[in-house]
Amino acid sequence: MLKDKIITAINEVGFDEYQEITSAEIIFADAVFASCKANTCGNYGQNYSCPPLSGDMDENKARFLKYDHAIILNKIMFLGEYYEQMETSTLAVLALLDQLRDKLENEPVMIAGPGGCNLCAECSAKTGEDCRFPDERRYSLEGSGMDIVTMSRKLGMTYNGGDKKVGFFMMVLY
Template sequence: MREEDMIAAAEEAGFAKAAVMSTEDLEFEHEFRMFCEQNECGNYGNNYGCPPYCGTPEEMENRVMQYKKAVVFQSRTPVNNIFDDAETKQIKKIHTRMTLRTVEALRKNGLDDNGMYVMCGPCNMCEECKMPAGEPCVQEQKRFSCLSAYCIDAAKMAKHCNMDMQWNGDIVSFFSIYLYDKK
């Protein structure tokens, strides 16, 4: 599938921008894991897609680097209060669903279906993660982790893709990635 077609399909699906990049151009900052450990989002140790269950920063980077290419999706969404966790969680969920739908459509048109997702927030495939109850993950094959868990420097990725990462009082930008073309 041609890169131009992927980008056009993503923008038609409602993303503000999309770009294709080499995974070699992604930058990993393992010290970003401390943000997960601070547990500001409340998902550390409470979601199978989040640390410590998702893997170490080195393991996460190695997973990404098994692929040659990444299609990066950006949404820019109006927000009433950027600090309202409930509102931004809902926007992340919408972004995630849009990513899943877009990649599924791209797969039907020839995109590698053996790829891997990196999303903008914690795994939300289930209404409620089974981890806090000590039950096994029921979506293990579909489970995903976020850019932060992978320690991907989103600001550098956005700059490389010519995307505006600015968060201001009334617009929020979120990113997701679909990795493809396994090495």
């Protein structure tokens, strides 16, 4: 069964928490989607998996809601004083996500995570070229308008881990 394969892969890779939901329980918020315009991460208009290049809110919702089920994953990472380990922690989380993708590469799933697509060293959106791997594009939860903070709290998952720790959220849809 696909769900069992996904959960086995999640446990093998080493995520700290996961919760199963239906895709109907995914919370989308216009405010989250609109916050991308502030471009705090630098990906707005620079990455095909981020707004506005990823489409409008309806297109982003449709991309996720075509699946019936989802599993929200969390990896709790130490960020240090003043978030000095944010980049290191983010890279570690993305490496875990790559391991999960490898384990599920032949399965009919979509995996989304924090930040924009990182498949290429530099997104071809920056040079105005077409996406090199449109079928493998990695979408951002927040960049797609998901209110992962509200969802994680509603599900009792760790968002703020205390002692300079924070949860990094990802999602497997199937």
